Amino acid sequence: MIRSVTHSLDNYPHTGTTRYEDGVTKIPGFACSTMDAEWLSKQLKLRMPVQLFLKSSCKQGPDVLSYNVIGEIRGSEKPEEIITAGGHLDSWDLAEGAHDDGTGCMQSIEVIRAIKALGWKPKRTIRAVMFMNEENGLRGGTAYAEFAKKLNEQHIFAVESDAGGFGVETLGISGKPEQYAKVKSWEKLFKPYGIYELSDGGGGADIGPLKPLGTVLSGVNPNSQRYFDHHHAANDVFEAVNKRELELGAFSMAAICWLVSEYGL
Ligand SMILES: [Zn+2]
Incomplete structure (x- = not known):
């Protein structure tokens, strides 16, 4: 114990x-x-006599079929080039999994919603992906990359939010030096969201399997001081999420997806 x-x-x-x-x-x-x-x-x-009573009802159930949930805006000029914004749908069942990872799912949906609400038409395809089974084996992320390979899809960029819905401080970027340099040149555009750096190195568990396809990966890095107050615990609930912090994180994801869509890498 x-x-x-x-x-x-x-x-x-x-x-x-x-x-x-x-x-x-x-x-x-x-x-x-x-x-x-x-x-x-x-x-x-105090050398007090202590007895511990332990009772567990945990068990490993059989595998069941499940699915990733995907929505996309098709690109107007280069629809074959795909940009993914993702979080994961599953959570530990003792709570709602609001920060892990309901917030990442909502932010990914918000990427699509915000771009649609502005009436903008992205040049490249932008997808919101809610990955299934991150916590227990990464099967949704693995399947997504397997399908991408099988269908010969061109995944140029993926961003993941899976570190809580708190105020974002940095976006990490993993790609070739020239790709990172290009993203880095957009850094000042992210200051209004509270992001002080587009840092070298980043990604996420679910988008990780896209790496061998040459996809540039990005991870949303929120302030980490409160995440582990809620992580995998019964207090990871809706009420623990700050709406404005969540929105700013979502818009930073929307912004990076939009910039990659319009200017490429
Ligand atoms: Zn998670």
């Missing part, structure tokens, strides 16, 4: 995956809340 990995002192245990090596006895793994860990630690230091 471990103390939950969070900065916050509260009563929410944070869940996650337990991995076993081959050929070992599979013992259950538990995480307790930080407050319970503090209490337990104090009792042990």
